[in-house]
Amino acid sequence: MGLFDFAANIGKKVFGIGDANAADQIKANIEANNPGVKELNVSLNDEICTLEGNCDSVEAKEKTILMAGNMKGVGSVNGEALSAPVPEVEPEVEYYVIESGDTLWGIAAKFLGNGSKYPEIFEANKEVIEDPDKIFVGQKIRIPK
Template sequence: MGLFDFARNIGKKIFGSDDDDASEKLQAHIAEDNPGVDDLQVVVKDGVATIKGKAKSASAYEKAILMAGNALGVEEVRADELEAPEQTIEVTYYVIEKGDSLWKIAERFYGNGSKYTGIFEENREVITDPDLIFPGQKIRIPAAS
């Protein structure tokens, strides 16, 4: 599962399945904790969220996609018109599994559970509370430095 594919039936409830203003609600959700995207525009149709704008960094680009994709009802994010600088670090996208905690994920990727705060900080716009992650949620994990 790549950056742009998500589980449609899992995620944060932002809008209803027959919600006429799903695009507005998802755009407001991303704008609320804007990871660094100017001129943000979001359109949702048939489970596909299309994002346009100009990301200030590669991580802002990734976070905007993750914020959209982790919404209940979204199974794909298209970002062909979301401009961003190239990513300069190695990033892994991880789908949270039942029983996971950020501590366990940090142990798995970094060999040290106490580095969970770094994962949280790298996903602050995607994860609002480090104790409230859910199976199926996709996050980004930068390579250990």
């Protein structure tokens, strides 16, 4: 799980472009919604966010990367220095970038076969999506299988 690309011009705004303490603000936002990462270090250089730390699981690692990447001003995330235990069975996860007109209901219908399963997508992304009624174009989320 190396470099993930994101749309730097969209996302949750937690810092101003060029802020000296942008990495600290990204770190504070991740820790406030902690997906299961400890000893987190964040650096940001030219829209590339590099993360280091110890994750409780592969899922926690994925969520940490998504949380950093879904912030305005972050164009890609390098998560190679995030450690996570190797699972016995690699979880099947697909990533999806929200498009104009999308709803979690519609995404659930498309990927899970039934719109009423949208809480599964929300639960898999609750650290990334703070409110199921507030998703934004360009946001990258996990689709559990």
